[in-house]
Amino acid sequence: MGLTRTELFTDRQNEMAILAKALAHPARVAIIEHLLKSDACINGHLVEELGLAQATISQHLRKLKSIGIVQGTIEGVSVSYCIDPVRWREIEQLFAGLFSRYPSADKNCC
Amino acid sequence: MGLTRTELFTDRQNEMAILAKALAHPARVAIIEHLLKSDACINGHLVEELGLAQATISQHLRKLKSIGIVQGTIEGVSVSYCIDPVRWREIEQLFAGLFSRYPSADKNCC
DNA sequence: CAGACTTATCGTAATATTGCAATGTAATAT
DNA sequence: ATATTACATTGCAATATTACGATAAGTCTG
Numbered sequence: 276m277g278l279t280r281t282e283l284f285t286d287r288q289n290e291m292a293i294l295a296k297a298l299a300h301p302a303r304v305a306i307i308e309h310l311l312k313s314d315a316c317i318n319g320h321l322v323e324e325l326g327l328a329q330a331t332i333s334q335h336l337r338k339l340k341s342i343g344i345v346q347g348t349i350e351g352v353s354v355s356y357c358i359d360p361v362r363w364r365e366i367e368q369l370f371a372g373l374f375s376r377y378p379s380a381d382k383n384c385c
Numbered sequence: 386m387g388l389t390r391t392e393l394f395t396d397r398q399n400e401m402a403i404l405a406k407a408l409a410h411p412a413r414v415a416i417i418e419h420l421l422k423s424d425a426c427i428n429g430h431l432v433e434e435l436g437l438a439q440a441t442i443s444q445h446l447r448k449l450k451s452i453g454i455v456q457g458t459i460e461g462v463s464v465s466y467c468i469d470p471v472r473w474r475e476i477e478q479l480f481a482g483l484f485s486r487y488p489s490a491d492k493n494c495c
Numbered sequence: 496c497a498g499a500c501t502t503a504t505c506g507t508a509a510t511a512t513t514g515c516a517a518t519g520t521a522a523t524a525t
Numbered sequence: 526a527t528a529t530t531a532c533a534t535t536g537c538a539a540t541a542t543t544a545c546g547a548t549a550a551g552t553c554t555g
Contacts, residue, residue, distance in 0.1 A: 277513050277539035283436045284411035295408035300543080301394035304401045311486040314484070318502060326393045328545050333503060335543095336457070352501050352552050360487070367484040373414070374477040376421040377470070387509035387543050410513080428532060438515050443533055445513095462522055462531050 291373065294366050297342045302327055303335050307358065310345065316356045401483065404476050407452045413445050414436060417468065420455065426466040 281289050305325055310316045318336065321349055322329045336356060339345040342360045347354045391399050392423065408414055415435055420426045432439045446466060447454040453472045457464045 277541075279410065279412075279513065279540090280437065281452070283555090284415055284542085288411040289501090292409055294413075295405045296542095297440070298405035298483075299402055299409040300389065301391060301398040301402040302389075304405075304423065305394055308398070308483070308486065319500095329502075330415045330504080330546075331544050332544095337503080349502095350504095354502060370480050370484070373408075373418070374451045374473070374480070376418065377433040377473070379482045383424060387511075389510090389543065399532095421548095439532075440516075440534080441514050447533080459522085459533095462524095462529090464532060467501095 279321060287369075291369060292341060294369060295337060297344060299333065302331070306332070306335055306339065307344065308357050310356055315352045317350075318356065319353060321356075397479075401479060402454060404479060407449060407454055410440070410445065412469060413449060416442070416449065417454065420466055427460075427463050428466065429463060431466075441478050 276343075280377060284292075294295060298307070302325060306321055309321060311318075317342075318329070318332060321332050325332060327335075338349070340347060343359055344366065345356055347356045347358050349355075391404075392404075396449070404421055408417070412435055419431060419434060423430075428442060433440050433448075435442060437445075446455060446457070450457060453469055454476065455466050456469050457466045459465075
């Protein structure tokens, strides 16, 4: 109990869930939006911008990195983060693929 | 601690997170996919299809209903579920809006 | 090297999520 | 009315997530 039964679902469904989980927190949405619009994407900036503790931001960034959405490169003392464009497009396509499966009018049962 | 600090974020960011959360479980992805492609969307069918307990499916459906993605109409003894087309398009637009904010090449800092 | 600075990680507490058996509820059928 | 069928809700246990202080680990400056 309390453990998602991934074995019941397809790889794609599990992947979708993992990606959605990455966006399933407003702080991570905010981080992504900030990285998308800014070219000075330093952890410290995010800490000031978002108002969460540094450790918390770092944790959110780690999650985004683990999924491959965000890359970090060491820039002297600090670390510069950015969205991985290839991965970002990949994820966009996955979501688009789900949304494009729209029910035709005659299949809408409500 | 352990409580998402929604007051730090914009309404849109919080909304995005809530919607992403709806997709952040493979069972819910599977349910949505099933509802999108099927016109016979009965809870019982989903239970057979997914292999989770009836109570578990019901819970996932409740979450999807609470967000407005899924509607249920009583159909005799059973309940017929479907995707709310308007809401679905709304959500598609929200996600599309996020993905469209692509960093231009000169802003990519990695 | 010592200090300053930035980010990562650890430890911990609080809350949320997941899964299911058991039970409740409502409609239909006999 | 009673039984049956289908779904919702409750209660519980296990796991996951969120947040942050404290601390570690790394880089730069003097």
